[in-house]
Amino acid sequence: MNPYYIKEKKVSNTIIEIKGLTKNFDDQQVLRGIDLNIHENEFLTLLGPSGCGKTTILRIIAGFEEPSQGEVLFSGEDLTKIPSYKREVNTVFQKYSLFPFLNVYDNVAFGLNLKKVDKEIIHEKVTKMLGLVGLQGFEKRDVTLLSGGQQQRVAIARALVNEPKVLLLDEPLGALDAKLRKEMQTELKKIQQEVGITFIFVTHDQEEALSMSDTVVVLNDGVIQQIGTPIDIYNEPENRFVANFIGESNIIEGTMLDDCLVKFDDVEFVCVDKGFKKNEEIEVVLRPEDIKIVDLKDGQLRGKVVSEVFKGVHYEYIVQTDKRDYKVHTTEFYNLGIEVGMRLDPDDIHVMYTMEY
């Protein structure tokens, strides 16, 4: 049962189509051939480390940069020919970029004022939008005196009030503290579902990406590493980069003996992965929380607990075997220095192709 499959039914029509997109700054290639389809009503996240090109992709969609090569289609139309102020896209900037000389109301009304919309209608729309982001009563406030979270909501309202087909959000939660961040994540998701438009969300926080998105696009160095649902990305990372970047993991080289049979650290394990060549060299991803600590005699692997760190909900142990160190998360307490066994169920083992570096 693939949950992505169900969602795929819902998000059907492609709204933005990116084909073979590259971008060079001077002699530096920042994007190296991006292919991506973005659908209506989709909450799509671009996830990747700092400097991988996330903002650049957004800026190309918004029209602040031109692609060096490749195509960007919006509802089948070539987007590059349309100037940014005519695109049906709005942006929430990385640092909000609110207009400091205007108050909250005028910031939100900025786009509508430009379109010479009737004043009554502007008032109605702005008021409604401020209600949606929970800022009713803040109309006359000076934006520079708002808290980070409030500013962020003004930025969202300012963009959304124009009823764009696609909303681009560039790390909008980057400046917030952990608690507010959590709250805003929920709120953003709620807003997206309420207005029912496409969100392209940029973050380098994997947890944020996983908890909010319909689709996650993992980027590194201008190249897409994997596109998939959060669950896919987490459970079935396609390569070492994704596995490393999404959550913590133990990555171990091994050999695929047969369908559903893998061997690493001289032990054979039953798994669920199929379709590899016989004896193909692969890599195995083991999430720390999937490794179960058992009695010595029941363990497929054996080792000694050499380190213990309390992480809040769970403990993190390093278990040293004669081949390597395993990182294990569990809520049980074990003394340092004792010998333990470790077990892996078939669906705890994720086999992926070895990356050619």
Add this chain to the structure above:
Amino acid sequence: MNKKNGIGAKLYITLCFMFFYLPILVTMFFSFNSSKSLTHFTGFSFRWYEKLIHDNSIMSAVYVSISIAIISTIISTVLGTITAIGLSRSRKLLKEWILNVNNFPIMNPDIVTAIGLMIFFSSLKIEKGYIPMLLSHIAFCTPYVITSVYPKVRRMDHNLANAAMDLGATPFQALTKVVIPMLKPGIFAGMLLAFTMSLDDFVVSYFVTGNGVENISIVVYNMSKRINPTINALSTILIVVVTVILVCVNVIPAIMRKNHKSTGMAYQTKAGTFGRRVVLASGIVLVLFIAGFSFNMSGAGKKVLKVYNAGEYIDKTLLDDFEKKYNCKVIYETFDSNESMYTKLQSGEKYDVLVPSDYMIERLIKEKYLQPIDWSLITNRDNVIEHLWTNEYDPKGKYTVPYFWGGVGIVYDRNVVDEKDLEEGWDILLNEKYKGNVYMYDSERDSFMIALKSLGYSMNTKSKKEYKEAYEWLIRQRDTMDPVYVGDDVMDNMISGNKAMAVVYSGDGAYVINENENLDFFLPDQGTNEWCDCMVITKDCKETTLANQFINFMLEEDVSEINEEYVGYDSAVKSTYEKFRDDYYLGNNACAPKLDNPLNETFRYQETELKQYCASLWTKVKSHQK
């Protein structure tokens, strides 16, 4: 202890404020003086305000200053802002290069900029006047705008413009609705700076103007011979205007902000007004420009006469009368010394009629700058005091018509100076009884004249030995008498009775005596400088008939009377001279001085080498002041 500090701080602030504002208050105060003095308040009146309004040259200078300041401020603000914005987006190397180049005009001494611009306009054969002055002001104001806007551009979040376009603003709307409001403080500071720089510029304007276009600073500078409280009146008006503007600038935005925050919808109207404001600003520029142009061109089609005279040396209403009478246009410009007039002529500036002094005339004749007077047109020739026609600077009497004349003497306080001591002649300036009680006139030739006469030599001697002796005389006087070397402020100081005696020109002496009845004037028996300023026609003059008519006009008896009343020197017109001697200045020894002493001389042209020698000695006299 805290309290003590408080008092100290208050005292300090009070002193600072006094230092800043007292001079301004004094200026304003004396604009209401009923007499001409800048130091003695004799009564309250609006006399100088009336005079100001009726003084065409000051009013047109005000117009020139203000219109140029406004236009150049608007244009340089636009240029500077665009440049600053553009600069922030260009490559680093180009940016640094331009910013450095931009600092050039700011750091350069004004005089360098001025001469550069003068040469620039000359080489392009652009006629000096309003337009070159305007262009120059734009040129030197723009860097100030760039310097004050650029840091604001750099600090601005560049995504703001993107944010505006993202919300549907065209690039131009992004500029007007977001970028410019963001840069407003910087633009505003730059604008104020540009406005003040332009309004009080003297050096650059002085060098690039011509054709009678003068701004306030040029008029005031050329007036320095006799500053009168009209300038105080003008300053007072300017101060009031500036204060009102500053108050408006500081108060109106505060009020607007209040309204803006309370309606929450003011933005719409604000955005609307921006366009209107741009239109308004361009309107102002256009109107002022056209007005300035027509001002420059007024009288087009009529015959034009260019007159170059010393400052405050004519009653300008006479110019209007002349224009009406001969249906012509007079372009009138002033200089502050014979030497600066000569420099201007050398720079290629062309005039029709000049009013130089004796020795300078000799030089101009020698260097063939002049053309002969057409005596058939000088029907008033006989109005002139007979003996003024015989002189050494124009021995054949071909080129010159006398204008004003006089001698150099000593004005003294009768209550302090012993009548008998006057017999010492110039040597009274060495009489230690009056140590620390003497004003010398800060003029190289007149000071040497005094020393040479005292030693019994000719003031036109070519002997370096005699000059050396005169130098020693001056040094001795300096060391034993502690004289103060002053300029035209001598008049106010003597009226106030600050010292016992002063070397003055007879015309100035007459004025001083009229204001303070304790004063009197005498001409030393050893002889003195008998000077005469004349009207001459340059060889460049094409309107020779008109030029001769002008000179003849100034010799009319009623004209010269009006003129004398304004200028206060001894007129070359006999009837006027006698009338003042026997009436207004009756009993005033400085008026109509007895210039029958055979030892009196008139300055002759000095050869360059001697002049330099003399100048270096004079510098030494002044530089070792105790």
